[in-house]
Amino acid sequence: MQGFLGNHWGAKTAALILAILLWLYVLTDKPYEDTLAVPFRSERIEDVPDGLVVANPLPDAVTVRFKGTGRQLLRLRYSNVNVVLRVTGNRIGKRSYRLSASDVRIPLGLEVEAMEVVSPLSVEIDLDRLLEKKVLVQADITIKTAPGYTKVGPIGLDPDSVLVRGPRRFVKRVRVVTLKPLKLDEVSKDVHRLVRVVFPSGENVVCIPEQVRVSSDIQAINEQWIGDVLIHLTHAPRGAKLDPPTVDVKVRGGLDQLKSLSMDAIRAYMDYRAVALEEEQNPQPVFILPPGIMLLEWRPQTFRIAAR
Known part of the structure; x- marks a missing residue:
């Protein structure tokens, strides 16, 4: 008997499962x-x-x-x-x-x-009345570059405005919309991310589109000398000239940014009164550089007013 049960346990299990399925069906x-x-x-x-x-x-x-x-x-x-x-x-x-x-x-x-x-x-x-209006996008984005890299230019938003749509009582109060916060560390390549728009408060208020593409130009840091930058003499009488009239500057910035940087992109100014009237000891030029470019040093360091 035990042998019979042991040899037919598979058939008995199948019969039990079938019985359970039939019971569940009923x-x-x-x-x-x-x-x-x-x-x-x-x-x-x-x-x-x-x-x-x-x-x-x-x-x-x-x-x-x-x-x-x-x-x-x-x-x-x-x-x-x-x-x-x-x-x-x-x-x-x-x-x-x-x-x-x-x-x-x-x-x-x-x-x-x-x-x-x-x-x-x-x-x-x-x-309520349905209202639609276009508003600017504000980004809460922090990008920290890896050592040896820098962020060139402002962070790009595409699009930089969205259509807000919903009940008038809510939409009329909206001036700007924000993006979900984005924080990136150790960045060493260009940033291209889709970031969701935070919908303004209010029932059935939506934004079109719902996502904005965030971009940032990340470049390796480089240093470079730019020669013959013209110094503009301010508050000078007619005929007054600065000697030397140009200056060489050493700058730091993104590798690609420096490749296209010319001397005309750097503005240098010197106050005639500071040089000719000796209002300052060893007066130096004032430089205006493109965004993302850092001034390291310049030469020469000494200037005088040339004879008329």
């Missing part, structure tokens, strides 16, 4: 009632008049009592069942709508009946 084929939280979303509100928009928060879900077989009710839980509400009237303001089983949309193929709405029994809809 069990799930019986009629039941069940309550289910059905998602209720603003996009499921139909017939909103053109130029108006829902301006108040809505319940996340509506509890509905359903009737059907156990198998069908189980399928219902994983279906796209939802509640649809139709707006009547075209006036700005609040209006209460009573919910009923007829507002429940059951996907095709499911033999389930919505019996009643359990809660909430009604929903308040507050309509």
